Amino acid sequence: MKTLSTRRFHQIAILMGLFTVLMVPLASCSSNNNASDSASASDAADRGPDDAVQVGVLVIRDIEFAREQYGPILDYLSEQVGRPFVLVPVAQESQFLEVEGGRLDFIISNPLASVQMRRLYGTELIVTQSQPNTGTQLAGQIIVKSDSDISSIQDLKGRNGACVSLETAAAGCLFQTLHVQQNDVNPFLDFGSLLEISSQNNIVLSVINGEIDFGFVRTGQIETMVNSGLLADASQVRVLEPKQEDGFIYEHTTRLYPTWPVAATGSAPPALVESVKQALLNMPPDSPALEAANLESFVSAADYAAVDQLISELQLRSWDAQ
Numbered sequence: 001m002k003t004l005s006t007r008r009f010h011q012i013a014i015l016m017g018l019f020t021v022l023m024v025p026l027a028s029c030s031s032n033n034n035a036s037d038s039a040s041a042s043d044a045a046d047r048g049p050d051d052a053v054q055v056g057v058l059v060i061r062d063i064e065f066a067r068e069q070y071g072p073i074l075d076y077l078s079e080q081v082g083r084p085f086v087l088v089p090v091a092q093e094s095q096f097l098e099v100e101g102g103r104l105d106f107i108i109s110n111p112l113a114s115v116q117m118r119r120l121y122g123t124e125l126i127v128t129q130s131q132p133n134t135g136t137q138l139a140g141q142i143i144v145k146s147d148s149d150i151s152s153i154q155d156l157k158g159r160n161g162a163c164v165s166l167e168t169a170a171a172g173c174l175f176q177t178l179h180v181q182q183n184d185v186n187p188f189l190d191f192g193s194l195l196e197i198s199s200q201n202n203i204v205l206s207v208i209n210g211e212i213d214f215g216f217v218r219t220g221q222i223e224t225m226v227n228s229g230l231l232a233d234a235s236q237v238r239v240l241e242p243k244q245e246d247g248f249i250y251e252h253t254t255r256l257y258p259t260w261p262v263a264a265t266g267s268a269p270p271a272l273v274e275s276v277k278q279a280l281l282n283m284p285p286d287s288p289a290l291e292a293a294n295l296e297s298f299v300s301a302a303d304y305a306a307v308d309q310l311i312s313e314l315q316l317r318s319w320d321a322q
Contacts (some may be wrong), residue, residue: 003275024196053077053272056098058109063089070108070287073280079273080279092168099123105268106276112170112316114261115307119321125261126277136259136302139219139252140175145207150214153183157214159285162195162203165296167316170217170307172200175254178310201230208236219250249299258302 011146055074059066066089073179074085091100092113098104099117107117117123129263144150150159163173177187187194188223195212197203203215242251259269264273280298283290311319 008129009322011077052086053081053087053105053268053276054088054103056088056090056095056104056107056109056182058095058107058113059089059091067294072292076283076287076289077276077279081275083272085225096120099265104265105272107263107265108260108262110260111172111258111304111307112174112310115183116311116318117263117303117315118304119308119311119318121266123263123265124273125263125301126273126283127262127280128258128298129260129262129293129295129301130299131259132296133249134259135296136221136299137244137248137256138171138259139248139250139256140171140179140254141219141221141242141246141251142176142180142214143204143207143217143222143237144214144240145210146236146238148213148238150240153185156180156185156214156240157190160192160194161214161216162197162206163216164198164200165204166194170310171215172255173216173223174310174314174316175257176189176216178314179254189210201225204231204237206263212306214240214285218247219252223250232305255306257306258304261301261304262298 055070057066057070064096067087071087072089077085087170088098088104090104090107090109095109095113096117097105099107099121107114107123109117114123114125118125130136142153142156150156163169163176165173166177180187192213195206196204202223203212203217204221206212207215208231222231222234239251240253242253243255246256248256262276264276267275270271279298283298285297310316
């Protein structure tokens with residue numbers, strides 16, 4: 001757990017703008033794309049048409065869970081395409097290095113990192129995951145204890161909250177950060193403090209126990225905790241200023257954003273990219289592989305312009321890429 005005081009929060013606001021310049025792999029879009037294209041071409045040339053297809057998968061819980069979730073989909077692709085597909089577990093930082101170095105043909109990651117890699121390395125988002133009940137959309141919630149006196153975004157000023165990560169958590173932090181900023185609350189100056197807590201379960205429990213005044217979590221988090229027995233019911237928390245007009249199944253504070261895509265890197269030949277795209281789009285709805293991944297289908301790539309806007313307005317990694 002990391003505590004971010006108001007002063008520290010302000011420092012992060014400044015450092016975010018400098019982050020891209022200070023990181024060697026992220027010096028600029030032009031130099032990154034040139035380096036990435038060169039490395040990708042070199043690595044791709046070393047692999048023959050029958051070699052295994054390398055698919056990076058961002059690990060959220062642990063490697064075993066990632067294999068259980070996406071391994072059956074790669075087995076399906078191996079059958080359909082006629083080449084072995086290998087799952088390569090990647091972390092938040094290593095996924096950028098693997099794509100830049102040309103060591104992956106495809107990458108399955110969250111919408112924020114996927115768009116950042118597209119901006120930096122020219123990856124192609126070929127399909128988007130569609131989930132049961134929510135389809136291709138998700139959003140962020142700002143939650144408070146059900147009896148809290150906080151009733152508006154403005155009431156968050158001077159209060160203490162928590163999110164997952166100020167740099168990498170989209171629905172667990174950054175969707176909400178942009179939302180409060182757009183509602184005339186400076187998230188880098190106006191909060192009393194913000195904790196970085198890696199578990200959204202613990203964020204919810206901290207709100208309920210009164211340890212923090214508000215929490216940032218993704219849509220579906222509360223329902224998942226109820227279904228798993230971590231919460232008796234959803235009435236212990238309240239979603240702040242929920243939107244009603246878009247008909248989304250879950251209450252949400254922020255706008256809706258697209259879910260995880262599958263992206264092709266510069267190492268994947270166009271014919272392979274098209275074969276993978278069509279195989280994913282044509283997966284039978286009763287496929288055990290879809291069930292293992294808790295998906296209903298893959299659909300044509302969604303519009304990720306809202307994520308581009310998020311990156312630019314918050315000056316996140318790749319914000320200055322052209």
